[in-house]
Amino acid sequence: MTSRSDLSARVPVDGNVPAKAFVLEVHTDDPDAYLAEIAGRGNVQDTDDAFLSRVFAPSAGEFWVDRLQPRFWVFHTTGASVPAAAWLRDRVESRRDTDWMWLPSAHLRYIAPDALSRRVGTRFDGERLVGSEDAARDLKVQLSGSHAERLLDKITDLPDYRSAVSFSNIEVDLNDPDLGPLRESVRRWGAFAAHGEQFTYHAQFVQTVISRYARLVESIEALSLRFDPLNEAISSTLQDPDTGGASFAGMPIGIRFSRQIPDLPAFCEELFSSRAPFRLWGQPAITEDEALVEAVDLHVGQRIGMELGHDWMRVYLHAGSCGNTVARLISNLQTRFDGALALTNPDLQDAAGLKPRTTLAGW
């Protein structure tokens, strides 16, 4: 049997091939059965660690699946990344209880406070949502060099272009006196590639990024709208069957855009077209200044209410819905419409827009 400490040898970060890690958000009450279901019977091997399994994927090779965080599973592999990602994508797309981790731009920009960024990339594609007259409709930049993120920061400082800057990937160098050097390449959909000396350093890095993201998702879910019937013992004293009453918690999630939606009907048509990456279905009711829609997030098969104006959006997430829906919406809006959008709830903005000071926590 394999133990967790064997992972360093099973997924070496000091080989010619980088170690890869892919993070999936999973909803299940029975993790073992779930893993067997997505991997296929006979393709899962237990280890000495209750949260670590070995998975054989016929088309993608071997994964080491770490379930330390019950909701965010890490699929470690040294196999080729394209078939690994394809195998995982098929799992994600065929299920409604599994999704990627959708990092907001700032989680990449401030990935680790003591990291030296070597390479950054933005792939902003506003062709479908940004007006053709806009100063920045598409922006694709990749820069290698010391403190590479500073170029994108400079572009962000230009008012006409800031809305087109969204970190899609970043590569950073870290160095720890005990753990040695580590180079991490991170994509916004929760994919990591690493070279270094110690697997444990890589594993901790991945867990730290997950923890920050988990905080964002939990902050979103804390705002979900909840109507709970008043205590039945209380109501029964009223002897009046025709009364209801419920406690209420939560609030809508506000998003403020830094650029105007030029054509609200066209924007809604695209956003609610069921197409990737948003995969939102909806039939909006549109007036001159506002659009209302009861949408369905087809990734998870859950309804989500939305209101849009020309420079704002209000999202009504209901109790029991997955916060990943909103996190994905934010991440995709950042790369398709407005990289400089802001969340109007201060706590949520803090969780989504990590600044250097806050990244220190937990790392």
Next chain:
Amino acid sequence: MESRLVPANAILDLTLADGLNPAPLADAGWAVAALEMPVRVIGETVVCDVVLFNPRAGHLLAVEAKSGANLEPEQGRRLMALTPELLVSAGGITVPEPVPLRCEVLYACIAYNADRICMGADEAGLRVPVLAVGGSEARLLRPEMAGPLLSAALSAPVVWSHPIARIVPFDHESPAEAFDQPVRAELIAAMAQQRPSVTIRALTEQAVRHFPIYGRAAQGRLLRAVRDAARRAAEAEPERFRYERSTETTEERVAVLRSPETFDRRGRTQGYQAVWGSRASRPRRRAEIPGQMDLFSELDEAERVATEEESDNGNEGDGDAQ
């Protein structure tokens, strides 16, 4: 939003610090404690439309959201007889600090009806403040009848910077079409989850997220409205949905006959787009002629071959997570 529902939603919006509209009641420390809360007072039941609680000040606000222009004197007298103890007990409200408790009543109405509501309050001898909610602002009338905390919180008109949030977007008195969007969205959600059917009862509780706030009669009306909307939805898409009456063994329900989830990825998107004719085609904004290649990227591949920028050098860290 139907004007009937504006006063209650306005009160909620003023109490929710979502960062869009101003929220002076939240800023002053109030939070929503309950909706449609029944309280037994003077031998009768009075239903408080919205109850706010300010735990720091120990202050409860019982809000009567008037959908029309008429004030009911008897209901008003019962509201005025409310005590903090009754409100806390009825709502199961947690009081975190040992502060003295007090309560007051606030009427909220559409600005258009405010004069008549104020007149009705005077005729009934009710010394209550009234929040007049207009399209552009909300204004506290009769502030001298409000407690100092409330009058201070609403000392200036609250200007709406955004539409009022739709926490209670419709109710049992709403027109039939108000139920179409939420019901159809829930049926699409059932499709996406590959559920074979959804009962009308479950559909109602999902489509009307605020279902628990209503009493039995209103819930019955909501259920009928959802059933009607579900039947309309199924009749409009007979190949995809079927409304089925209850039998001895099954509840009344909508069966999902065909889901786009059975298609491949491309077909799935088109399948969803086709349900209820979701998409009306609009002219694309692009200037390019359909079918033409992107001019800018036309030479990318040629450049890669010519310059061998991406040689086979094992540069996996760059491309492996593409």
